[in-house]
Amino acid sequence: MLKSYIKIAWRNLLRNKVYAAINVIGLALGISACLVIFLSVHFELSYDNFHPGKENIYRVVSQIGSPERGTHKMSGVPDPAPEALSNRFPGIETLAAIHPVYPKTSVTAGNGVVKKFDSGNKPDVVIAYPEYFSVFQYTWLAGKPEAALQEPFMVVLTASKAAKYFGDLPAERYLGKIVTYNDSIPLTVAGIVKDLPQNTDLIFNDFISFATVKNSPFKNEFGFDQWGMFGGTQAYVKLTPGTDTMLLNRQLAAFAGERVLTEAGESKTFRLQPLSDIHFNSDYTDGFGRRAHLPTMYGLMAIALFILVIAAINFINLSTAQSVERSKEVGIRKVLGSNKRSLVAYFLTETFLLTASAVLLSLLAVQPLLQAFSSFMPNGVSLHLFSWPTLLFLLLITLFTTLLSGLYPAKILSSFQPVQSLKGSTGLKGNQRGYLRIGLVVFQFTISLVFIIGSMVINNQIRYMLNKDLGFKKDAIITFDTNRAYASTLPRVLADKIRQLPQVEMVSLSQGPPSDKNHWGTFLKYTDKTELRADCHLEFGDENYVPLYQLKLVAGRNLRTTDTISEVLINETCAKALGFKTPADAVGKFVESGMSDGPSRKIIPVAGVVADFHALALREQIKPVFIASSKEICRFVNVKLSLAGYSGEQLQRTISDIRNAYTAIYPNEKFDYHFFDDTISKFYEQERQMEQLMNTGMTIAIVISCLGLFGLAAFTARQRTKEIGIRKVLGASVSNIAAMLSTDFLRYVFIAAVLASPIAWYAMHRWLQGFAYSAPISWWMFVLAGTVAMLIALITVSFQSVKAALANPVKSLKAE
Numbered sequence: 001m002l003k004s005y006i007k008i009a010w011r012n013l014l015r016n017k018v019y020a021a022i023n024v025i026g027l028a029l030g031i032s033a034c035l036v037i038f039l040s041v042h043f044e045l046s047y048d049n050f051h052p053g054k055e056n057i058y059r060v061v062s063q064i065g066s067p068e069r070g071t072h073k074m075s076g077v078p079d080p081a082p083e084a085l086s087n088r089f090p091g092i093e094t095l096a097a098i099h100p101v102y103p104k105t106s107v108t109a110g111n112g113v114v115k116k117f118d119s120g121n122k123p124d125v126v127i128a129y130p131e132y133f134s135v136f137q138y139t140w141l142a143g144k145p146e147a148a149l150q151e152p153f154m155v156v157l158t159a160s161k162a163a164k165y166f167g168d169l170p171a172e173r174y175l176g177k178i179v180t181y182n183d184s185i186p187l188t189v190a191g192i193v194k195d196l197p198q199n200t201d202l203i204f205n206d207f208i209s210f211a212t213v214k215n216s217p218f219k220n221e222f223g224f225d226q227w228g229m230f231g232g233t234q235a236y237v238k239l240t241p242g243t244d245t246m247l248l249n250r251q252l253a254a255f256a257g258e259r260v261l262t263e264a265g266e267s268k269t270f271r272l273q274p275l276s277d278i279h280f281n282s283d284y285t286d287g288f289g290r291r292a293h294l295p296t297m298y299g300l301m302a303i304a305l306f307i308l309v310i311a312a313i314n315f316i317n318l319s320t321a322q323s324v325e326r327s328k329e330v331g332i333r334k335v336l337g338s339n340k341r342s343l344v345a346y347f348l349t350e351t352f353l354l355t356a357s358a359v360l361l362s363l364l365a366v367q368p369l370l371q372a373f374s375s376f377m378p379n380g381v382s383l384h385l386f387s388w389p390t391l392l393f394l395l396l397i398t399l400f401t402t403l404l405s406g407l408y409p410a411k412i413l414s415s416f417q418p419v420q421s422l423k424g425s426t427g428l429k430g431n432q433r434g435y436l437r438i439g440l441v442v443f444q445f446t447i448s449l450v451f452i453i454g455s456m457v458i459n460n461q462i463r464y465m466l467n468k469d470l471g472f473k474k475d476a477i478i479t480f481d482t483n484r485a486y487a488s489t490l491p492r493v494l495a496d497k498i499r500q501l502p503q504v505e506m507v508s509l510s511q512g513p514p515s516d517k518n519h520w521g522t523f524l525k526y527t528d529k530t531e532l533r534a535d536c537h538l539e540f541g542d543e544n545y546v547p548l549y550q551l552k553l554v555a556g557r558n559l560r561t562t563d564t565i566s567e568v569l570i571n572e573t574c575a576k577a578l579g580f581k582t583p584a585d586a587v588g589k590f591v592e593s594g595m596s597d598g599p600s601r602k603i604i605p606v607a608g609v610v611a612d613f614h615a616l617a618l619r620e621q622i623k624p625v626f627i628a629s630s631k632e633i634c635r636f637v638n639v640k641l642s643l644a645g646y647s648g649e650q651l652q653r654t655i656s657d658i659r660n661a662y663t664a665i666y667p668n669e670k671f672d673y674h675f676f677d678d679t680i681s682k683f684y685e686q687e688r689q690m691e692q693l694m695n696t697g698m699t700i701a702i703v704i705s706c707l708g709l710f711g712l713a714a715f716t717a718r719q720r721t722k723e724i725g726i727r728k729v730l731g732a733s734v735s736n737i738a739a740m741l742s743t744d745f746l747r748y749v750f751i752a753a754v755l756a757s758p759i760a761w762y763a764m765h766r767w768l769q770g771f772a773y774s775a776p777i778s779w780w781m782f783v784l785a786g787t788v789a790m791l792i793a794l795i796t797v798s799f800q801s802v803k804a805a806l807a808n809p810v811k812s813l814k815a816e
Contacts, residue, residue, distance in 0.1 A: 020354065022711045023315050026704045027358035027405070030304075030311030031397060032365045033700055035383075036373070037304040038393050039366075043381045044292045046199045047279040052137050053238060056093075058245075058272040060085070060235040060252065061284050064260075075234060075284035077270065078260060079222045082129065082235045089251050091243035096131035097235045098204070100288055101221055103181040104483075105206075107165045116668060117165070123288040124161075125181075125206040127213060127221070133193075135238045136202065141171035143191025152211040155179055156191040161205035181208070185216045198380030201279055201289030227259050234286060237272070245272055290378070296690070303697045306447050308397075310701055312405040313440040314708035315351070318715070319409035320437060344410045351406025355398055373696070437712070438748060444705040445752035445789060446759070451698035452785040453760035457777055458691040461768065464775035465684055471613025472514050472549040476641045477676040478655065479513055480662070483669050484635055490665050491635045497661040498639055503654040505642045508548040509634040511540035513676055515615055517683065522594030524570070524626055526578040534577035534624040536570075537615050540633045546610065548640050555583035556608025565628045567607040568593070574624035575609050583609035593626075604628075617683040618773040638676075702789075706796045709745060713797040717741060717804035725809035737805035742797050749793045753786035760785075 051057060060081075062074040082097035100123035106116045130149040133156075138145075141159060148156050157165070162174045171192040180186045187208060196202060213219050222233075239245070252270035260268040273284060282291045333343060366383050384390055482491050495507045511520065519537040526532050539545075542561040546553065546569070559569055568591070572583055580586040586606045593602050612622045639658065641651065659671045717724070724737055732740075761777060768774040 018714065019318050019711055022707045023318060023354050023405075024357050024361065026311040026314045026707050027355060027401060028361040028365065029700050029704055030308040031355075031358050031401065032362040032369060033307045033697075034304040034397055035362055035366055035393070036369050037300045039370070039381050039383060039390075040377055041297050041301060042389060042393075043199055043378055044279070044297060047292070048200050048202070048275055050197060050199075051275070054275050056239045056241060056243075057135060057275040058237050058239065059275070059278060059284075060237060060270050061273045062256070062260075062268070062270055064268045073283045075273075075286040077233055077235050078227050079233050080224050080227060081259070081270075082233065084259065085235065085252075085255070088255070089248060091240050091248050092237050093240045094131050094134045094238040095235065096129040096135045096237075097210070097233055098126040098128045098132060099221065099233045100126050100204075101208075101218065101232075103185075104183065105165075106180045106183065107178070108180075115165075118670060124204050125208065126204045127210055127218060128156075128204075128207045129210050132207065132236075135236050138196070139194035141192045141194055142175055145191070148191035149207065149209040150211065151190075152209060152215045153185075153187050154190040154209040154212070155187040156193060156207040157189055158193055158195045158205040160195050162189070162192055179206070182217065185212070185218065187212065201286075203288055232287065248272060292378075293686075300693070303693070307697065307700050307704065308401065309404070310444050310447055310704045310708075312401065313444050314704060314711070315354070315405035316408055317437050317440050317708055318711045319347075319406075320412055344407075347410035348402060348406045351410070352398075352402045355402045355405065358401075359394060359398055373692070441705075441709065441712070441745070441748045442752045442755065444701075444708060445749050445793070446756045448698065448701040448705050449753055449756035449785055449789050450760045450763070451694060451701050452788060453756065453781055454764055455691065455694040455698050456781045456785060457760075457764040457768070458687065458694055460775050460778075460781070461771070462684055462687050462691060465618045465687070465771075465773075466681060468614075468618065468773065470515060470680070471611055472551050474515075474549075474677045474680055476643050477548070478639050478641065478658070478673050479676050479679065480637050480671065480673040482635045482637065482662075483666060486666065488632045488635065491637060492631070494661060494665050495637060497664075498637070498658055501654055501657050501661075503642050503650065504639060504658075506544055506548045506640040508544035508638040508640075509542045510545050510636050510638060511633050512636050513638065513679065514539065514545075514549050514551065514613060515680060515683075517616075519615060524568075524574065524578065524594075524624070525592040526580075526589060527592075528579065530579075532577065532579045534574050536574055536624040536626050539615075539625060539627045540630055541627055542629055542631075542634055545627065545638070548638055551613060552611040554609050554611050556587035556606065559607055559627065559629045561629050561631065563631050565593075565602060565604060565630050567605050567628070569608050569610055569627040570606055571610050571622075571625040572612045573622050574626055577624050619771050621772040702792060706792060709793060709796045710800065713741070713745065713800040717800045721804070721807070724804055724807065728805075728809040734802065734805040738798065738801040741801040741804060742794060745793055745797045746790055749790050750786065753782070753789060756785075757782045 048054065059075065060077055062077055064072050064074070079099075082095060085092070086095050102123060103125055104116065104118055105125075106114050108114050128149060132149070133145050143156065148154060157174065157179075159171065162171075163169075165179060166174060166177055174189050174192050177189045178186050179189065190209075195205075208218070213222060239248070249271050252272070256268045256270040273281065278284070278289060280292050280294050282293070285291070333346075338346075363383075363385070370377060370381060370383070482494065491509050495509055498504055498507050519539070522536060522538050524534050524536055541559070543559055545551075546558050553569075554572065556569075559567060570578075570586060570591075575583050575586040578586065578591065580589075586609055589606050590603050591606060593604060610627070613625075614622060615625055616623070641654065643651070655673070658673070662671045663669075720741070727737060727740075760782075764777060768777070
């Protein structure tokens with residue numbers, strides 16, 4: 001029976017190749033989107049779930065706050081905390097700490113050649129407690145896990161890092177080799193472990209024994225007596241199964257309250273963060289792990305479902321539209337003994353063949369799609385066809401799509417009465433035949449229009465963010481950092497060399513650019529009748545910093561470069577937070593900063609006030625900022641170039657000259673420069689990815705909708721062949737007939753535009769609430785989106801409409 005169903009269904013599909021192709025392509029697009037999104041979401045959800053005992057592994061995180069300033073959450077703990085917590089609380093089976101470092105490394109090859117490596121911004125080197133490998137289980141390829149990190153001057157490497165340092169060797173041959181860190185700390189390789197899978201936030205490759213710290217310059221990375229300083233130390237615990245985490249959290253909070261030093265009135269607490277929460281919780285950033293955005297993942301899944309539903313609607317529309325043609329087939333089958341259940345099974349078999357063909361086609365498309373969207377796919381996402389999650393997903397998506405697409409048409413077709421079917425009638429009322437198809441077409445274009453409007457709003461917001469006046473100039477400025485392991489005088493020597501180049505207008509030394517993802521932070525206090533405090537972003541810059549970036553001075557004067565911090569500039573928001581009615585009132589007043597000057601806080605005068613500028617992305621409100629000067633800290637180089645009268649070739653020559661000046665002073669360092677406007681643009685990578693995602697969803701939704709519209713237009717034209725022939729005989733023109741066939745479809749798109757507008761407005765309004773500064777959603781976006789959709793629909797149906805209108809009426813009437 002099943003074999004007969006498959007054979008007959010296959011013949012029927014071959015007899016209706018156009019409709020079968022439309023259905024297969026539409027379903028393949030929908031299933032491809034679902035499969036790609038499934039692979040991405042499954043990969044994200046699998047992060048760090050391969051560790052044995054993962055349900056008992058937690059990170060100890062910190063919170064400090066006050067009613068006035070809110071809560072500040074940190075993934076780290078003070079440096080002395082891990083040692084103080086060890087063996088203090090029952091329920092903690094093992095405690096381990098890590099501290100990321102950014103050293104230069106070098107190894108000496110057998111021929112005596114020294115190979116140098118720079119970790120750059122990737123924190124894959126950590127100082128680790130010996131217990132780290134008890135909390136997280138690695139596969140050991142060489143060395144003894146229990147002893148590898150017990151002694152000072154020992155390091156454990158992953159297999160990939162060992163091969164990078166020493167070339168491909170058997171694991172045992174790496175043991176005993178020397179890796180030198182920061183040119184002065186030689187460490188012996190004591191173990192080799194297998195690399196963790198890519199779905200982990202523990203991206204470390206070099207594990208330096210904690211015992212090394214107190215016997216080497218690494219001790220400068222720590223403040224072992226600083227209970228008020230939160231550096232990079234991370235503490236992980238493995239709990240005894242069954243431990244009461246609520247009780248342990250209360251004990252940790254009490255411990256933090258006793259030990260952690262903060263300002264009076266501030267609360268402080270430690271708490272446990274489950275390992276499974278780390279990858280998705282952006283409240284606790286650690287500088288090495290990548291955070292997945294759960295709302296984006298939910299949005300991806302919703303987009304995939306909508307696209308699949310749109311593809312299924314095509315199938316339903318075309319299947320029900322063909323009901324008249326297939327009514328005689330149903331009648332004959334019923335006369336010959338088929339019942340309703342067997343007919344449903346037959347039509348579902350036909351749907352299954354189409355869906356299976358679409359699944360096979362989508363499998364061919366997955367790899368190119370993963371490559372095309374690699375920019376916002378996490379590294380490591382790939383198709384493993386024979387893994388059980390993928391096979392299970394493919395089975396479920398095939399069955400779900402078959403039922404979603406085929407069940408309703410199958411029930412409709414199998415319900416026809418034999419007598420009426422053999423007469424060529426379906427037995428359905430006109431409204432029953434038409435309203436469903438109209439509703440489904442409107443639904444399809446409603447979703448497509450939501451995508452179109454969403455894409456326009458996101459694009460408008462990105463253009464607004466890139467073109468808004470940020471309070472400083474960002475064009476024709478290149479920036480680069482210098483290695484802080486060298487003498488603090490070298491950046492000034494380099495700046496003097498660069499100033500001599502003809503295309504260079506100005507050079508400034510600073511701690512960083514005025515707008516950056518990360519800023520130093522502290523507070524300023526001003527006491528008059530009452531004490532007022534402002535939590536500030538802290539910037540360091542020399543006397544050229546303000547004029548180079550064209551920050552506007554609204555009161556007072558610019559900074560003077562000094563060896564140590566002797567005065568500050570504050571922004572207007574900071575002046576208001578400190579209680580000054582006008583910027584001029586702040587000039588000359590003395591403020592207390594959170595920076596220490598020996599045993600006491602530093603008291604410094606306000607030299608001037610600058611206009612507010614955006615130190616962070618436009619998602620954030622402008623916050624208090626103060627700028628100070630220190631020759632020791634200012635090692636970041638800002639170069640303003642003159643573009644007037646210079647060609648692109650001359651610009652490249654100037655950059656090459658800057659590189660030569662840099663390598664002359666830092667011969668072993670990589671010259672890594674950035675155009676400042678590109679740095680600003682990278683603030684909004686997430687929004688660009690969202691835009692690309694919306695554009696992709698929009699394109700797929702429109703293509704699938706148009707495929708369905710094309711099929712319906714072709715079927716409508718075929719059904720109305722006799723009517724069109726009579727109209728032409730009675731004098732109707734080609735344009736009259738084409739307009740008649742197109743009007744209904746345009747009406748459906750107009751209704752969809754009316755329905756989509758409030759949905760899109762609400763969704764994008766909610767999205768824009770994530771920005772402190774946003775572009776308005778304008779009425780013209782909805783009008784333009786509706787116009788574009790109607791033009792697309794008109795172009796789609798016009799081919800079939802004109803073709804039907806040009807047909808010879810003699811042939812049409814004779815055929816009928």
